[in-house]
Amino acid sequence: MHTTALVLFSGGQDSTTCLAQALAKYRRVETVGFDYGQRHSVELKARLVVLQQVRAQFPQWAGKLGDDHVLDLAVLGQVSETSLTRDTAFKMESSGLPNTFVPGRNLLFLTLAAALAYRRDLQVLVTGVCETDFSGYPDCRDDTMKAMQLALSLGMDKRFLIDTPLMWIDKAATWSMAEALGGQALVQLIIEHTHTCYLGDREHRQDWGYGCGSCPACELRARGYAAYAAAPPAG
Ligand code: ZN
Helix, strand or coil: CCCEEEEECCCCHHHHHHHHHHHHHCCEEEEEEEECCHHHHHHHHHHHHHHHHHHHHCHHHHCCEEEEEEEECCHHHHHHCCHHHHHHHHHHHHCCCCCCCCCCHHHHHHHHHHHHHHHHCCCEEECCCCCCCCCCCHHHCHHHHHHHHHHHHHHHCCCCEEECCCCCCCHHHHHHHHHHHHHHHHHHHHHHHCCCCCCCCCCCEECCEECCCCCHHHHHHHHHHHHHHHCCCCC
């Protein structure tokens, strides 16, 4: 029986929804974030605010929510400076990805998360990867996650589970999942405090949250929110 989890938590809409799901599902939950460049400084601030808001607004979850960890991954900046990865980054950004694409980035995240989970005695790694909205992103695919789960479990001789609650749903359904887990309070928390915008824009408030409104990440979030808002209320 898996009862403890480490959530890969970036401070965005997806990982915040995953965090809520983990808090509803597991007995003890910790969070981990990765610091690997200037662009994410807004995101790193947002994740602390989100954690604080979750604790304040959801007392039923606050007691389960344990330590937050931030790992320094400056090495990713060194890898992504090669011209090869710069070409790849451009291609992936035009296809709707929120950040500079570094091949294998999620593999590295999961490996480090597993090492941390091992030390913290946490059984499940929860990640907001999704095939539905990111079909071109090979290290978000379900097959990759299954292979990682096996590799990490064998390589660390500990039976890890990789839990991917968003794998087969789209952005509209991610909003609906948040509502099912934490009602309008959680939806509003996500709108107000999570960060998705590729450009780090926290000045412009849209109906779906803060962001420039025109980068691929904002477009994806806006489109999902519009579909969710247009749908008849659940139940
Ligand atoms: Zn944006």
